[in-house]
Amino acid sequence: MKLNDITIKDIAERANVSKSTVSRVLNDLAIVNPKTRKTVLEAAESLGYQANVFARGLASGRSMTVGVVTQKIGSPFYDMMMQGVIQGFTGTGYSPIFVDGQWEQSTELDVIRTLMGRKVDGLILLGGDISQKDLDQLREQIPTVVVGKDVAGWEGQCVYVDNFSGAYDATQHLIEFGHREIAIVRGIIHHQDAIRRFQGYAQALADASIELDPDLVLDGNFTAQSGIIAVNSLLMRGKSFTAVFCANDMVAYGARLALQRKGIRVPEDVSIVGFDDQAESSYVSPPLTTVRQPGVEMGVVAAEGIVQLMQGGTCEFPVMNAELQRRESVARITSQ
Template sequence: MKLNNTTISDIAERANVSKSTVSRVLNDKSIVNQRTRTTVLEAMESLGYEPNIFARSLASGRSMTVGVVTQKIGSPFYDTIMQGVIQGFSGTGYSPLFVDGQWEEGTELQVIQTVLGRKVDGLLLLGGDVSLSDLDQLRKRLPTIVIGKELPGWEGQCVYVDNRAAAYEATKHLIDFGHRDIALVRGIKHHQDAIRRYEGYADALADSGIELDPDLVIEGNFSAQSGILAVSSLLMRGKVFTAIFCANDMVAYGARLALQRSGIRVPEDVSIIGFDDQAESAFVTPPLTTVRQPGHEIGVAAAAGLLSLMRDEPCELPVMKAELQRRESVARI
């Protein structure tokens, strides 16, 4: 690799302008007229100059990085959102710095302090358990967007899916196919998504005149293993069920495996619905009926919202709509 030792003085000499003018162009100051700006940029290109990001951040007071706190790096759904975040910042000059909160409030606070120490210009928080009071303190320090949570007082700074409405639609789909004994495998108990999906499930049963059986509601943690354990629990207790609404697709994969091991066919004997619409869900056997969350679109919208905040512009983030993807894992009674 050949190092380029071009300096601002070299560029100024080539463009026949002052060093201060070159500096203003590098820092994107609007007071430089377009003709001069073009001349300086052409000089930079001809000399093969690549600006030092650290030096630019010292001059401009911006690091040109944003902190992104996710949960469980490697989770297919969260990774989809992060890909959207990457696309949203592409071409803006900002680079996202990703850290993992691992669904532990203490860990989240620790990694947030880490990215704050890097002098990031903004912060995206994906899910997590950071308290509202801590979040309120954070956004006093720097522009902050929360992904996947609905928070009081944060209108316009949250981007999330209406999980309650989506869960209602999924449960109603099972009811419309004649199912009455519908089990639910929940996500992490205190997690807002899990709570809203339970509420949608309960609302759909109530609106259809079906009494909710607490014994058909099994606690889970969004993992495939919790789907296996949930089905095993239902079968060991002799519970009658013809359908399972799972907290996410990972849970559905586990539930499907546990049913297969017990000689129970999907969907002939038991129907299954998941949530998220992971890429693999269309290709499992049978293809999984699930709720599609627009993860990529959520990431893009969150990045756009944070860019607006960092520019002191109005920020309006929409409530995203989830859509039921009807496939072969649900059969009519």
């Protein structure tokens, strides 16, 4: 007998019960005597029965799938969050469908529409840049959790770290090591993460009575290439700086490469700090001082939370800590 040919009738005959009893057990639709339930499940397992999830979904009105919109498939940080989502769904019966928003608002909206056309039961948005209006409308149509953003009015449906405090701690660490000329390569200028990280940087400078120099503020887009371009711009303008705070680790990798190409040593000549703590950051040369976002943990709690929402419950997410990881890419300034 082929596995796909096994039916409820076969299981009923093996377990010596009615087909309706088998249906109730397999679909968990009613209370069944524990002994009978065990007999049915053992019979199904012995026959190698595999539930037709699609058919079950048609009957129950659920697809047992959740759409997960990431922003860059292949990005180490987003990969960590996706791995966490997979872990969080383990044992729940739900399966994630991953799509890529590519950091483009129109693309993100398009892939969300595609997912909803496939009748997913819920949505997890990893990062992203769609408007507050679109988010609010989306939430009215389908259970939704946002990861990596603090959205106004979405208390209990957002998983995020304190980007302000993380950036503040990173900048303060550089200041404690004697740095005063600290450049920053920001992320996408209107992205909330980038805004909060810049605010943390600016506040740390202010608290140390260091005037913010607009010439040391450079725009990036969370890519390594933007780190290269930003550092090259500083060097071409002859702008003096002893440290660079980068919007994320990818930008830091690019900044380090640009310095290395010009014969500028890290950290002996210029110190670098990143944000995210990607797995590679412990092993680059020199190992990167960075702010750790718990990407895997964020994905896990997002998956657990969306399951609660889809089942008619509520969820509460604590603000997750962004912890500074001190490594060898920062050196102390002994003299100016």
